[in-house]
Amino acid sequence: MTEGKIVKSLSGFYYVLSENGIVYQCRARGNFRKRKITPLVGDDVEFEAENLTDGYVLNILPRKNVLVRPPIANVDQALVVFSVKEPDLNLQLLDKFLVHIEANRIEPVICFTKIDLLGEHETKNMDSVAEIYQSIGYHVLFLSMKDKKTNDKITPYLKEKITVVAGQSGVGKSSLLNLLNPSLKIETNSISSHLGRGKHTTRHVELFSVAGGLVADTPGFSSLAFSHFTKEELSDTFIEISKAGEYCKFRGCTHLAEPGCAVKQAVEDGDIAKSRYSHYEAFFKEIKETKRRY
Ligand SMILES: Nc1nc2c(ncn2[C@@H]2O[C@H](COP(=O)(O)OP(=O)(O)O)[C@@H](O)[C@H]2O)c(=O)[nH]1
Ligand SMILES: [Mg+2]
Ligand SMILES: [Zn+2]
Incomplete structure (x- = not known):
């Protein structure tokens, strides 16, 4: 058994790049199929192949992350x-x-x-x-x-x-x-x-x-909808807002209108760019409206 990485997936075949630089055409076999886990491009896998075209993916190694679009x-x-x-x-x-x-x-x-x-x-x-x-x-x-x-x-x-x-x-x-x-x-x-x-x-x-x-x-990121986002996650993804937010007076401060907001102060002081903050506001609104629709 060898380790490799799936670099292409097409019509039920997985193309696995092995450590020696050779690509093997493989089918899926192994217990991940029972668990309904589909091999993805980017997966590190264990596989066996006697020749270039008749290999088998046997095991998918733990993933660091999975991008949905593209998969x-x-x-x-x-x-x-x-x-x-x-x-x-x-x-x-x-x-x-x-x-x-x-x-x-x-x-x-x-x-x-x-x-x-x-x-x-x-x-x-x-x-x-x-x-x-x-x-x-x-x-x-x-x-x-x-x-x-x-x-x-x-x-x-x-x-x-x-x-x-x-x-x-x-x-x-x-x-x-x-x-x-x-x-x-x-x-x-x-x-x-x-x-x-x-x-x-x-x-x-x-x-x-x-x-x-x-x-x-x-x-990558062909869809930029906020449907899976919460408002909290939004401030986490604005790195500088999340950092400044540690000094806000209230826990769970949304940085929009609360008193003692360290983020608004940082914007005023020029430590956080106005453009970044106004996009944060815009996305916050977008998330709120998305949630309301469901
Ligand atoms: N002036 C200029 N034109 C560029 C540059 N890079 C790409 N283009 C042109 O921009 C157009 C779109 O490029 P393309 O690579 O197809 O963009 P894509 O849709 O993002 O893949 C083409 O006409 C390219 O020739 C650049 O650095 N300078
Ligand atoms: Mg293109
Ligand atoms: Zn705040």
Whole structure:
């Protein structure tokens, strides 16, 4: 019996990458089937295979986490890709992605793309945006497909990790993966990821070997609904709000209108960015309204 990692799942077959770098086509066998556990891409498994095409997955090793959309286990990291232009940067959407990523206990790396489209003044603006996120503790990368150094900037983050790529359509996710691994030849500038969910495309999930790690070609966090969130979980996922919140006068302070709120004070003092706080308020409202509907 050998250990390996499922890198692709298609038509009842699981493709297991073994430690020696060979991929074995396997079927599922083993007691996890009785327990109704389905092997997922990203799973570490024990398997046996006498040849390349007739292997068996026998056991699924404990999972660190499970992402639902797309279905991937053991995700370490998410590249949160936002273009600074075309489409314009939307900080509320960025914070929404971060909230969902934090809730899944996945490490985000913020990638601002298309920086070649910025003028000098806009570059300064972007520096202050980056500072907001860096001061929270996030890694922020500025990337352009037209810059040869882009590859070197991002490669160190991918090594030995499972990474999903998150972000709106058109921000440059596919271009980025192609740059990192030209043999992938992923179609760029396509809106098919939206429209193609119907007839032909089974949205199969696959992990590609990129820069010594594994990267999912499927955009991570395709659903950003708050239906599974509680209001408490929301403040936990805003790292700096959760930290400041320890000093609020009341336990369970929502940081909206209570007296002695350390979060509101921190916003006033400029220690928490106004944009971040107003997105917290907006998401809080959204969660409240979602709950009311049920
Ligand atoms: N100017 C500029 N355009 C880019 C950059 N990265 C991607 N693009 C363009 O943005 C469009 C969308 O890119 P794509 O990779 O398909 O985005 P995706 O939908 O996120 O996968 C394409 O026309 C790319 O050529 C960049 O760094 N600079
Ligand atoms: Mg794409
Ligand atoms: Zn408070």
